[in-house]
Amino acid sequence: MEGDQDQSRLLQNQLQQALGEGRALRIAGGDSKRFYGNRVDGEILSTRQHRGIIAYEPSELVLTARAGTPLRDIEAAVAASGQMLGFEPPHFGAGATLGGAVASGLSGPRRAYSGALRDFVLGAKVLNGRGEILQFGGQVMKNVAGYDIARLMAGSLGCLGVILEVSLKLLPRPEAEQTLCFALNSRAAAAKANRLLTQAVPLSGACYSDGQLFIRLSGAGETLARCAQTLGGDGGDSDIWAAVKEQTGDFFSASDLPLWRLSVPPATDPAALSAAAAAATLWDWGGALHWIKTRLAADEMRAIAATAGGHATLFRSAQAPGDGVFQPLLPGLKKIHGNLKQAMDPHRLLNPGRMYADF
């Protein structure tokens, strides 16, 4: 495609120069997810021009592309061959890139049914904090040679290395999709979404907002028609999935209160969560992901999430808590994280502090 180019050497040079001069780097693709994580200052290392799909063989269900490739282009390319990214990544902006999606590790509504972004990572080319270009994993479905550093890059927020290239497993696109809608209270809705998983229903989404449960079915047209008939409910607007994924619906735009993300076990009682937080929640992933807008203190939100067996992230807010937006790690884990940072980026060059203050 026009504009495709390999800038790995350039990026490597910039990193080596920063390394020599002891300057921190802030890695940016489309910068669409700059709001996510703790604030990082530093010279920008832009992966944006390092772009292009390198290999895409539909019969392999594998795509390899450079980090700066727009997510949009990738989704269009695979859709043209009847395939899709099974984790339905949020873009949060027109310029979202593949590298940014992988580094942030976020997945959309389909995550609860076909897997998270990290589940689809097969391989990665990485520029580590010593300025070395390294290749881990590959383009095949199974690979246990060496530690799975490629998958470790998913969600590492650029703190372990600059992602240069990624190979992803793809899924066949379902023949058809249908959205159904049920007026239920939150608890009944979660119970229903949970129950549907054990029934012969091709579920690919279950979210809840403002008194309504939305169910998405994906599969053969006839199957969907049959399931829709047995399930009842009303026809729902399929735009809900994009709105939940991209946070464009009313729930997200109605106020500028801090937005919390609570990731909890799927069978968590949603009513108990919103009672504890004294706020309505919009939930996704069949009840395993809750969005809550509240001014409650970080400690309280974390305690609520921990009690449910999960964790809380301050996803969007004007101000971050003193100890950062992510739930603090226990000492043993914190030590391992510090050691891993040391192993991949010993001079703390890359996105320092974006995930946790110490690294």
Place this chain on the structure above:
Amino acid sequence: MSYKYDPQLDGEIRPVSRPVLLQSLTAVIPAAAILHSEEQLKPYECDGLSAYRVTPMLVVLPETVEQTGAVLKVCHRLKVPVVARGAGTGLSGGALPLQQGVLLVLSKLNEILHIDLENRTAVVQPGVRNLAISEAVAPHGLYYAPDPSSQIACSIGGNVAENAGGVHCLKYGLTVHNILKLNMLTIEGELLTIGSDAFDTPGFDLPALVTGSEGMLGIIVEITVKLLPRPQAAKVLMGVFDDVQKAGNAVGAIIAGGILPAGLEMMDNLAIRAAEDFIQAGYPREAEAILLCELDGIAEDVDSGVEKVGGILRDAGATETRIARDENQRKLFWAGRKSAFPAVGRLYPDYYCMDGTIPRRQLAAVLHAMGELSAQYQLPIANVFHAGDGNLHPLILFDANKPGELEKAEALGGKILQLCIEAGGTITGEHGVGREKINHMCLQFNTEEIRQFHAVKRAFDREQLLNPGKNIPTLARCAEFGAMHVHNGELPFPELERF
């Protein structure tokens, strides 16, 4: 290669006095949990790769997590290397003991601690057998998806350590996709919980890193696995071929047809006949290859899928397609596949199982090239493998009692692995590097990459006490092995351009 630990190539191990170690261990765990006499140690001298044998200094069989932690603390204090072992079915010598080390056997930690029906998870100890999990949750209509052929024997801890796969992993993922949370003891004896009961966890994705790490980063003592509801329907289809390459091409055609089979396995003539002689699965003995394709899900979708796959198989040149007529025959079709290794094992005194993975489109070419190698080395190769994943399992047949045959088999195996790398694949899809493929790692990774692996290892185990000599070669070893590192696309051998 010589599989014995070599201090020059694998790193020095500080000698420790056995009586001192024995005494220190007896202070923290019951004497009955420590094996030290010659006849007690004997059964533990090898894992599933029985050509490699080393008697460990001591074997320890803790019965609780606390005891396991206490053993690790002692070993860490005395700087004694620790090799973990689950059921010992591993095929790459990952659980091969060290003469100067403790073999930490986790088979007595074998309880299913909790089944959570609402969240569809089970919390199990590492020594629980893979199949035991599915059996325990079957009354609730649930199962644990990864199903290695060794599932009646292998432990879930060993599965995590190897990122084990199985015939149903094409659709349902490998071990790494089917676990949520791990409790792991560090070499210092500290208990860490990585992952969580939620779908994600703050921080780095440590479950991804630890899964498949072959006992090099920590000792896994508790695993939370995901359980799946049994699909409403499952059907298996057999495609019969008079040519191996046609079968290889049919695999790509099925995937390209937008079908995601629950399992897609291939067997060649040698494997077919061996399995047939062994358990009478109803395979056509004269076929050059068969493909077993399972579809599962909603009954109507399965039926239409079976029809579609049947068409694709015939278009790809299948001489015949058979659909298992009922659940019994379906099980029988799979039983033949699952018992293929032992069945082939009856044909020859020894077999050597390889595990390379390649892009599916290379299947036909690589199978052909393997046939040529087999003729050249004059050793038969039986193929029975996870075709849908491109994960090959060539079984090289030989007789270790004939002088030079083991070496010849190993050399042939090495050639096959090289073939896999050159085809854009990897030296191991699911059996792990272990001790067996330690040299071949130098082919797949360059110096900086190997150094990065060692740095990651040190993040968990600074003194390199966990399973030394396995998984990641030292740079000294790579230099000695003199291997040329080949990366995808940059093929050093022009004659291999057919890939």
